[in-house]
Amino acid sequence: MLIPFDNLRIAPSLGWAAVSPYFFFASAVLFVLWRPREFAANFLRVKVNRAILLQGLVFLSFLSYLAFGLEPGLVGLTAFKLLLGLGLLVSFSYVIFLVQADERRGQRISRKLISMLAASYLLAVLCGLAQYLAILGWGPALPFDLVFARFYPEKVQFSFTEPSFVSLHVLGIIVPTVLILAPARSRARTLLLACGVLLLLISIVSGSSLRALVDCALFGSGLLLILPSRKKIKAVSAMVCGLAIFLALPSNRLVERVESVLSGEGVADPSALIRKFRSEAALYGMVEHPLSAAIGFGFGNSGQAIESGFDKAYQNMPTSIDLDEIEQLRVRQDGLTYSMHVKLLAEHGLLGYLLLLLMLFDRRRKILFFATFVVYLQFDSYAFYTLWLYIAARIFDRARDEHFVRTVRRAA
Numbered sequence: 001m002l003i004p005f006d007n008l009r010i011a012p013s014l015g016w017a018a019v020s021p022y023f024f025f026a027s028a029v030l031f032v033l034w035r036p037r038e039f040a041a042n043f044l045r046v047k048v049n050r051a052i053l054l055q056g057l058v059f060l061s062f063l064s065y066l067a068f069g070l071e072p073g074l075v076g077l078t079a080f081k082l083l084l085g086l087g088l089l090v091s092f093s094y095v096i097f098l099v100q101a102d103e104r105r106g107q108r109i110s111r112k113l114i115s116m117l118a119a120s121y122l123l124a125v126l127c128g129l130a131q132y133l134a135i136l137g138w139g140p141a142l143p144f145d146l147v148f149a150r151f152y153p154e155k156v157q158f159s160f161t162e163p164s165f166v167s168l169h170v171l172g173i174i175v176p177t178v179l180i181l182a183p184a185r186s187r188a189r190t191l192l193l194a195c196g197v198l199l200l201l202i203s204i205v206s207g208s209s210l211r212a213l214v215d216c217a218l219f220g221s222g223l224l225l226i227l228p229s230r231k232k233i234k235a236v237s238a239m240v241c242g243l244a245i246f247l248a249l250p251s252n253r254l255v256e257r258v259e260s261v262l263s264g265e266g267v268a269d270p271s272a273l274i275r276k277f278r279s280e281a282a283l284y285g286m287v288e289h290p291l292s293a294a295i296g297f298g299f300g301n302s303g304q305a306i307e308s309g310f311d312k313a314y315q316n317m318p319t320s321i322d323l324d325e326i327e328q329l330r331v332r333q334d335g336l337t338y339s340m341h342v343k344l345l346a347e348h349g350l351l352g353y354l355l356l357l358l359m360l361f362d363r364r365r366k367i368l369f370f371a372t373f374v375v376y377l378q379f380d381s382y383a384f385y386t387l388w389l390y391i392a393a394r395i396f397d398r399a400r401d402e403h404f405v406r407t408v409r410r411a412a
Contacts, residue, residue, distance in 0.1 A: 001116055001117075001119075001120050002018075002019055002020045002023065002120070003020050003117065003120065003173060003385070004117075004120045004121050004123070004124040004158075004159055004160075004169065005019075005120070005123075005124070005159045006018035006019075006020070006159070006160055006161050006165070007148045007149050007150060007157070007159055007160055007161040008147070008148070008149060009147065009148070009149050011149055015161075015336065015381075016161055016381055016383075016384070017148075017149035017150065017161045018161070018383075021084040021085070021087065021088065021383045022084070024084070024087045024088040024091045024092075025083065025084050025087030025088075025091075026087075027087070027090075027091035027094075028086070028087040028088075028089075028090035028091045028094075029087075031090055031091060031094045032090065035094065035097075038094070038097055039090065042093055042097070042395060043090065043093075050359055053355050053358060053359045054359070056352075056355050057299075057348060057352050057355055057356070060295045060296060060298075060348055060349065060351060060352045060355075061296070061298040061299040061347075061348070061352075062298075063295050064292070064295050064296050064297050064298030064301065064347075064349075065298045065301075067291055067292075067295075068289065068292065068297050068298065068301065068304055069304075070298055070300070070301055070304075071300070071301060071303055071304065071335075074300050074301065074302075074303045074334070074335045075298075075299065075300035075301065076300070077300070077334075077335075078299065078300030078335065078382065079299075079300060081381060081382040081383040082382045082383075084382070084383035085382045085383045085384070085385075085387065085388050086388070088383075088385055088388045088389075089388040089391055089392055092388065092389065092392050093392050093395060093396065095109065095113065095181075096180070096181075096392060096396045096398070097396075099181070100396065110181045110182060111182075111186060111188060113181060114177070114178070114181055114182045114186065114188040114189055114192060115188040117174075117177060117192055118188045118189075118191040118192035118195060121169075121174070121192060121195035121196070121199070122191065122195055123159070124158045124159040124160070124169075124195070124199070125158065125195050125198050125199060125202070127144070127158050127159045128156045128157070128158035128159075128198075128199070128202050128203075129202065130142055131144065131155075131156045131157065131158070132156045132202055132206050135153075135154065135155075135156065135206065141153070149161065150162070152208075155206075155208040155209075156202055156203060156206045156208040157208065158199065158202075158203075163203065163208040163209045164209045164211040164212070164378070165379075166199050166200060166203040166208075166209050166211075166212045167200070167209070167211060167212045167215035167216065167374075167375070168375055168379055168384070168386070169196075169199065170196040170199055170200055170212075171215060171219055171371045171374060171375050171386075172371065172372070172375040172384070172385065172386035172389075173385055173386065173389070174192055174193070174195070174196040175196070175368075175371055176368055176371070176372075176386065176389040176390060176393065176399060177192075177389065178192060178193060179368065179393070179398065179399035179403055179404055180389065180392065180393050180396075180398045180399050200212055200216060204216075211378060215374050215375075215377075218374050218377075219370065219371060219374050222367075222370040222374070223367065223370075226366045226367055226370065226401070227405065273317070273318075273326075274326065274338075275338040275339075275378070277313055277314075277317060277326055278306060278336055278337045278338055279337050279338060279339050279342045280309070280313040280316065281305070281306040281307075281309040281310050281312070281313035281314075282302055282305040282306050282309060282337045282342050282343070282345075282346040283305075283309065283342065283345075283346075284308070284309025284312040284313050285297075285304070285305035285306060285307065285308030285309030285310075285346065286305060286308075286309070286345065286346060286349075287309065287312075288308045288309055288312070289308060292305065292346075292349060293349060293350060294349045294350060294351055295348070295349040295351060295352065296345065296346060296347045296348040296349035296352055297346055297347060298347060299347050299348070300335070300347065301335075301346075301347055302335040302336075302337055302343050302346040302347050303334065303335035305346035305347075306335065306337070306346075314326065336380060337380050338378060338379065338380055339376070339377060339378055339379070339380055340376035340377075340379060340380040340381075341353075341376060341377060342380070343380045344356060360372075360390070360391075362394055364400045364401060365390070365393060365394065365399055365400055365401060366401055367401050367404045368390055368393060368399050368401075368404070369390065371386070372386050372387060372390045
C-alpha cells in the first residue's frame, strides 16, 4: 500500500523518501524465522555458474580494496541498502510461494495484492490531478508540502519524491508486478494498468518529467527489437496512437524543456546539473586510475571514484549558476551517481559490470530485463524494487516474454 507513497516526511532518507523497504525487510526476517525450509530451498540453492560469477565479483572488490583502499562508512551504507533490496526479494518471493502452492488460494492472494496496489496508485494519480489543476489555476493549492519530504509547486510529482520518478513506478513496478502476479484479466489489473497510463500521460503532457518521455521512447524502441516480427505491427500501431495523443495535447512547458535541452541549455536545471556532475566525476575518476576501469574501486566505493574525478568534472560546470551544492561534495561524499550503470562501473569496473550482465540476462525475459535496464539508467539505489522483482520472476519462472505479449493483447 505504501509503495506509491515514497515522499513521506517520516522517511529516514530525503534522496528517495520511501518507507516501504523497511517494512519489506521486517517481513523478510519473519519469513526466514517462520519458514526456514522454504527460504533455504529458494535462496540458498544457487546454480554453480552463478555462484562462480558471484565469487568473481567478490574477488574483484577484494583486489580493488587492496589497490585503492575503502571507505567503511560508505561500504556499510551500500551493504545496508543491498539488504533492504534483498528484504523485498525474500518477502515478495514468499508471496509467490503461497500463490504457487495452492492455485485457488494463490488466485485470491494475487487479486488482493493487485487490488491494493491499484487502489494506492489511484490515490497517487488523484494527487497528481489535484497538483495539475492547481498549476493550471483551476483548483485550490492543497498543502502537499506539509506531508511530502520534497515538494515542487510548479511540477506534477504525484506522491513521488521526484517528478522524474514516474517512469520508475510504471516500468519498474507496475509492469513487472502485473506480469508476475496478474497474467489473467481482472478489473484490478485493468485499473492498475490504467493508472500507469495516466501517470505517464499527465506527467508528459504537463511537462513535469521529460525523463518519462525519454524512458517510454527507449522502452518502446527496445520492444520493436525484441518482439517477434508478427507482433511489431501492433506495437508500432500502439506507439503511433500514443504519439498522436501527446501531439494532440501539447504542453508549452514540455516543448520549452525539449527546446532547452536541444539547444544545450538544459544543464541550467540545478537538479539535472548535479546528476550530470556526479556521473561525470565517477567516470573521470576511472580515467584517473586506469586499473579501476577494469576492476572498479570496490563494492560501495563509488564515492572514491567521484572524489578522484571531482576536479576534472568541476571544470566542465558552467560558471553562471550557483555551485555551492557541488562544492559541498568535497567534504560530504555519499557515493551517489544517480545512474546504476555508472555506479556498477565505478564499483566493479568493466569486468564486474559484464559479469553482472551475464548473471542477470535471461533470454526468456528480454522485455522485463530491458525494462529493468532502462529504469536504472537514471537511478542507483540498491534498495529499489525493480531489480528484485526481476530476480523473483527468474527464481519462480514468471513473466516470460510471451506472458507480456499476451497481457498487452488482452489489455487491448
